[in-house]
């Protein structure tokens with residue numbers, strides 16, 4: 256691909272006490288590309304995204320967004336760069352003191368200075384995109400089911416049309432049909448809005464659908480990356496084991 | 510050897526805690542001063558901290574004033590000094606008991622709720638979510654609470670002063686048989702502006718400390734429900750202790766004559 260590198264990560268390290276989670280992550284994400292990060296539970300996928308956003312301070316390494324080094328920036332410079340991002344958190348992270356529509360339009364109300372009625376309209380539009388109805392606009396997040404909360408979080412992440420989208424397990428806890436809707440939404444955000452996306456998922460079907468490129472994280476580093484086609488022919492044992500985990504388990508049991 | 514090492518370790522971690530708290534306080538004050546502001550957040554906190562604390566503070570004040578009148582009567586009547594009751598009640602309440610008791614009650618009520626709310630937001634990643642929505646958590650969460658609490662505690666104490674004196678008045682008139690006009694005259698005779706002011710200045714400091722500890726503990730809480738519980742406890746304990754210590758320090762350095 257000849258497009259610019261949007262996010263460049265070099266030799267990223269992060270430990271929590273003795274727990275050395277990231278041990279030298281290298282990764283390039285090009286503009287307008289959708290990358291899916293796969294890997295076992297607890298391997299540091301969420302931590303990786305949080306490092307890029309500056310929510311977790313890395314111990315060592317370089318993170319560049321549009322060629323600007325994030326790790327040495329002043330807080331005010333960093334705030335500017337962060338405006339390019341939208342993030343769906345693994346746990347939703349909705350503000351439980353605000354009704355759903357104010358959650359979705361939070362950024363618009365507070366930073367883009369949209370009027371309240373306009374923000375509410377946009378909130379509704381985004382909620383419809385994630386398959387939710389008008390009924391829930393004024394509900395509090397705690398009144399929603401887990402899957403609905405996830406989708407509200409997704410609507411919030413895309414509400415102000417950010418250039419870079421991070422989705423931490425967008426389809427976990429959704430029914431298969433809803434998974435399809437969300438996968439389509441992510442794909443169209445990247446295709447039509449030209450956004451760059453990094454998604455984390457355990458669901459290989461949706462990973463293959465969303466991804467332009469997949470990256471496998473194992474023992475704190477990206478050990479393999481390639482396109483969906485390359486995935487099926489990939490010789491790497493760990494990758495094969497991960498994507499066929501279930502079959503392996505069954506055969507080894509016999 | 511071990512004892513010395515342990516003492517040293519405790520001392521060092523205490524200093525680190527103080528340093529962290531000081532940095533947090535400085536950051537908070539800069540965010541209170543510098544725009545952008547969140548007026549709706551500030552008004553909401555003024556309502557929650559100021560208005561909703563009124564019943565608890567009022568109740569504390571009225572019973573304190575009442576018991577103060579009874580107790581001073583017991584003591585003073587031993588040497589026929591009953592006429593000083595009004596003065597004792599008003600001076601104790603405005604200078605000392607108003608700010609300290611209101612401070613402690615608000616520390617329990619508001620300090621705990623601030624720590625629990627911000628703590629829950631921290632462990633459920635809502636604080637992180639704020640950052641990704643281009644909102645500084647210090648500006649949006651910490652600054653409005655600290656500002657509101659600093660402004661509201663003096664007002665609450667002013668109410669407590671009035672209610673406390675009223676409590677003393679009621680007991681003196683209806684139970685101890687004082688003359689109302691005389692009691693009121695005595696109440697204001699020796700009262701100086703400085704007495705009330707010193708109480709309000711104390712209250713301002715206490716208000717700042719309560720919200721600061723609540724926010725600090727909440728902001729740094731980790732590890733789910735248990736962590737939030739710990740943060741809440743530490744917020745209440747540390748703000749109460751700081752109120753008691755600062756009360757002595759302020760009285761000793763500024764308000765004695």
Ligand SMILES: Nc1ncnc2c1ncn2[C@@H]1O[C@H](COP(=O)(O)OP(=O)(O)OP(=O)(O)O)[C@@H](O)[C@H]1O
Pocket residue numbers: 271274276295296297298299300301302303345
């Ligand atoms: N704030 C934190 N403090 C201490 N340890 C942490 C923290 N955040 C994450 N970890 C540790 O980092 C490791 C990786 O966590 P992470 O959440 O990135 O996993 P993950 O790859 O996203 O897993 P999953 O697929 O289950 O979401 C875990 O061992 C976790 O215990």
Ligand SMILES: [Mg+2]
Pocket residue numbers: 300301302345423
């Ligand atoms: Mg995760």
